[in-house]
Amino acid sequence: MEAVLEVRQVQVTFKTEKGEIAPVENVDFQLGKGETIAIVGESGSGKSVTTLSIMGLLGKAGRVSRGYISLHGRELTGLSAKELNRIRGNDISMIFQEPMSALNPVLTIGHQLSEQIRKHRGLGRKEARAEGEAMLRRVGIARAESIMREYPFALSGGMLQRVMIAMAMSCNPKVLIADEPTTALDVTIQAQILRLMKELKKEFGTSILLITHDMNVVAEMADRVIVMYGGEVVEEADVFQLFDHHRHPYTKGLLECIPQIGSGKGERLAAIPGSVPLPQHMPRGCRFQDRCAHVMDKCREQHPPLKDAGKGHKVRCWLTCEGKEGEENGGTP
Amino acid sequence: MLNYLLRRILIAIPVLAGITLFNFLIINMAPGNPVEMFINPSMSQADIDLRKEQLGIDDPVFIQYFRWLGNMLQGDFGYSYSSYEPVAKVVGARIGPTLILMGSSLLLAYIIAVPIGILSARKQYSWLDYSATSFSFLGVSIPNFILGLGGIYLFALTWKLFPTGGMYTLGKEKTFGDLLHHLIMPALILATASAGSMVRYVRSSVLEVLGQDYLRTARAKGLSEFVVINKHALRNAMIPIITVVGLDVPLLFGGAVITEQVFGWPGMGQLMIQSIGSRDYPTLMAINLIAAVAVLAANLLTDIAYAAADPAIKYGKR
Structure with missing residues (x-):
């Protein structure tokens, strides 16, 4: 598929009073023509910062410090404000949560x-x-x-x-970035808005980058899914593959969090204990280690790379990719 | 909207009546009376009483008030006790200079304060922001008369750039240039207090707007930073500022009284101080009435400006 938007090895850093922090690291994906990619993850996983970096809306304190973002082969990172203003709202546009x-x-x-x-x-x-x-x-x-x-x-x-x-x-626009477009709306309106986006996508041939934490929206809209955790991509797969054959424990946790009707009365809703570590407190090794049920010694010592598990399914986990030495596709800090 | 205006004007009438009544009582409660001001040792008590009767100040205060009110409603403000001229003429001659002074200092205050406030907000925590906020604090806290005296000492006496006071050079033709030359110092000094507080209001208002989502939308649309700030941000930031402008008018009136006194500016403020000294009741009442009308009008104008600036506000609809 023809790549419209490419995000390669991107790291975003922000200047703070206590030095630089990197809320986004190791983000790598490409968006094809007419494709819808959903980026999912909890608050603090770096989804919104990723989209803002594509739009060049990081503000004065933030910048793309590594990697590049390009639209139809034209690099966006490092464009002047004037050049960027010809692209924003024209080639790439964005809708927001509220x-x-x-x-x-x-x-x-x-x-x-x-x-x-x-x-x-x-x-x-x-x-x-x-x-x-x-x-x-x-x-x-x-x-x-x-x-x-x-x-x-x-x-x-x-x-x-x-x-x-x-x-x-x-x-x-060639790319529409939608940052949780239905989160603030009534459920009935949500469905209408999603349907509208689908229609327009077909009519205009627009590619959509959809940020959400709602797995139902993912199932409704996405062709492919990118799961982000702690500022990096931890799993990427075709939407069916992801729902049925996910490999990362975090993805599994997210999917289990969807409440099911009739799944046993009185059962507690599933949740992943803990929260995403802050960028300045990222642990060595795997970033999900403290909340993972399957954590091993290796996870605490070495940072797992994003590995190809075949058919475009990529995963960043020592447990599920152990033994399979595919080509590495993610940076290790 | 027309309905609303009419209602506001009708409400203003009893308010004005109340203000004049209180003013009249307070003026009369002050010790001394106009006759004492021109007593001389050769006058007998009978002369004094006759004078009091002629002026009508031997009647009870309430009768005096209603007599004044009745005459005022017929357009007669009486005669000045000290100059024996009609009050309308005495005060009328002073309105122009005061309006010139107040108007130009209001204009100056905003011309200075609005850009500084915006810059201060956009470059928050820079040295520019720190110096702007410090200077605005100084502007608010140094009394006008100190600034005025300091200004006269430096600019008029030491450097001889501006005259020490007055509105025109005596014995010369009254030209606009001469007026401007006399106006600059008092107007600037009267403007400092308003400008000082305005810088802070503009700064905080712009800061608040800069964090709003709709500015991110505007940037995401590819609009230039100039349009984002001057069209999308500023129009929102100016709404709360309008209130401050309305509140500034009464403050400016007070400031003008002192500034006019320091600079010998022949305005209403100076006349007011003189009239207080000579217990010139009719002149004082007329000045008070004008000040009250001006303040009420400023409030009404503020509300109208508010409706024009903020589309969510509509008057006259229930």
Whole structure:
């Protein structure tokens, strides 16, 4: 498959008062044309930082300190702000978790929508508005004309997320990054938004990078899944392969956390004990060691590489990849 | 909106009536009376009483108040006790200079404070931010008259850059350039306190907005940093600032009284101090009324500006 977005050996560091920390290390994947990749993991696993590094939105304190990110072979890391601004919102666009706070409260929907179209597609004020209105209709907003004149406070969360999607798709991007797009919405609205994203993906041929911690969303949307833990990729596989034949204990833990209806009354909900270690307290060896039920001596001493287990299934674990000496595909710090 | 305006103006009427009543009582409670100001040893007690009767200040305070109110409502503010001229004329001549001083210092304060506040927020914890916040603290805490006297000493006496006071050079033609030359120092000094607090308000307001999600969205759309800050951030940051502008007007009035006195600026503040000294009740009442109307109007304008700036606020809808 033709690679649209490549993220190679990326490490992201942030300057803090106590020196540099690296919330993302060893992230490596590629997104094909028309493909949907879901990145899953707990809070603090580095999913959001990864997407922000793709968008160049790390802020002043953060930077990609190792590796590179490229779009259609053009390296994004190290581009000037001006060059990056021609790509953001045009070739790569992004929607966020909280649609209520992601739109500017003092500007009309129409303004915020057409501003992006004018910037990237060079249209005049009128054409851009017409284009924006058409886009609103496309995402299922019937009263597009009057919504254009509304301010964000007058709309519901679901409507605002539709507006965000309209905005993100308005310049026909090659990649859409969706950072937990349904987390803040009602369950019924969630399904509508996911369906809309699927439709648009088919229509525009967009590749989607979906950040979520909801395994149901993964099953619904993704072609491939990347599991992140402690700032690195620990498993990557085709969605069916991952659900049925996952190899990393952390992935297993995540999947067991999905509550099942009728799986025995009164049973406690499954959970992975503990939490992700902070970047400044990463242990030597495997980063999951303290929460892993199968931890071995080797896990405490050596950092496992991301190994290919065949058919594009990659896993970073001493237990499940022991003995199989595939080619190494992950950096060891 | 029109309904709302009308309601606000109607509410302002009893408020104004209350303010004038309290002012009248307080002025009358102050020891001394206008007649004592021009007593001379040759006047007999009968002369003094006659004078009091002529001025109408031998009546009970409430009768005096209602007489003043009745005349005022007919547009008659009475005669000044000290200059014997109509109060409307005496005070009217002073409104212009005060408006010039207050207006220019308000403008100066914002021209100075808004960019510094924004810069201070964008470069938080830099030396620029630290010096801006320190200077704003100094501006707020040093009293106007100290700054005024210091300014006169340095700029007028030592370096002879600006005149020591007044509005025009005596005996010369009244030109705009001459006015500006006289205006710069008092306006700047009156502006320091407002500018000082404004820097801090703008800084904290911009800081709050800079952390908002919608700025990340704006950047993700590929907008330039200039547009992100000046269009998306600033419009939001300015909403709370509007309130401060409204609150600044009464403070500025107080500051103007002192600044006008220090610089001999022929405005209402100076007239007020003189009128207090001579217990010139009608003049004082007129000045107080104008100040009260100005403050109420500033509040109303603030609320209207608020509705214009923040689309979530609509007046007149239930």
